[in-house]
Amino acid sequence: MxxxxxxxxxxxxxxxxxxxxxxxxxxxxxxxxxxxxxxxxxxxxxxxxxxxxxxxxxxxxxxxxxxxxxxxxxxxxxSGGMYPDGDALWDALTLEATAHGIMDAAVLMVYEWRARPEEAYSKDWVEGQWAKVTRALDAIEARWMGHLAAPMNITHIAVGCALGYLDFRHADRDWRAGRPNLSAWFEGFATRESMKDTAPSA
Ligand SMILES: N[C@@H](CCC(=O)N[C@@H](CS)C(=O)NCC(=O)O)C(=O)O
Incomplete structure (x- = not known):
């Protein structure tokens, strides 16, 4: 492959x-x-x-x-076991989709300043994307920490990579502020060998 x-x-x-x-x-x-x-x-x-x-x-x-x-x-x-069976699957796919929404918005913000001519850059549009990111992070902090405390599945990987990307491209926005539980979770998750091996580089 x-x-x-x-x-x-x-x-x-x-x-x-x-x-x-x-x-x-x-x-x-x-x-x-x-x-x-x-x-x-x-x-x-x-x-x-x-x-x-x-x-x-x-x-x-x-x-x-x-x-x-x-x-x-x-x-x-x-048969890697990264997707839960039964009803737990729907929760997992929803949290996975939340992480993907963070990445979609965060990547679009980067494209806005990288790929658009300067005169076409829209600050309002970028802030609209960031609003999606903050709402999604708040939802994870409020609703999903119990899920992230359970044994690892695809959602942990998706959330971990979304947060890693925020550190990589949007460090100035300080996503950790006001989200102590998610910050603490990421600190632990980021120490996995699979995460250290794949740290983003330009
Ligand atoms: N939903 C897709 C998103 C993939 C995506 O947007 N990848 C970006 C790189 S981070 C890309 O290929 N962008 C090129 C483009 O949009 O033309 C996935 O989960 O694979």
Missing amino acids: QLHDNPASPFCRIVQVLIRETGQANDVEIDPAIGHPLASEKMPVAQNPLGKIPTLSREEGPALYDSRVICRYLDARV
Whole structure:
């Protein structure tokens, strides 16, 4: 299998962490990719019409995307146990979606200043994205800490990678302020080998 990947992408990091946590590092070759919506030359557009990463090429069938599909596939491949059974699945997928919403908004903020001409940059739009991030972080602090205290599953990886991305690209916003429980949880989660191995780099 070949993972089209960039170490700065929080979505790619989720896949990379899951690969390590489920013992599949030797099964996946990395193909470096880079780009954004206005620069797709070095993105896997032949494998993924959306031109996004992560994308997983595999011999058994067509390429897989997005990160949620890839994680589900890789987990099923080795019975990794990263998705709860029964009703707990719906909670897990909702928390996972909350983490993805944080990453979607945080990545769009970066694109706004990287990919747009200066005269088209919208501060209001960026603040609208940040409002999504803060509401989602508050919801996790208020509602989901019990879930994060339970044994690790895909939601821990998604939340951990979302918070790692906020530190990487939006450190000046201080997401920890007023969220002591989430901050403490992340401090512990970030010490896992899979997280240390995949720390983002530009
Ligand atoms: N929902 C997708 C999001 C993937 C995504 O947005 N990746 C970014 C990199 S962080 C990307 O490929 N951007 C290029 C583009 O939007 O053209 C997933 O979970 O895989």
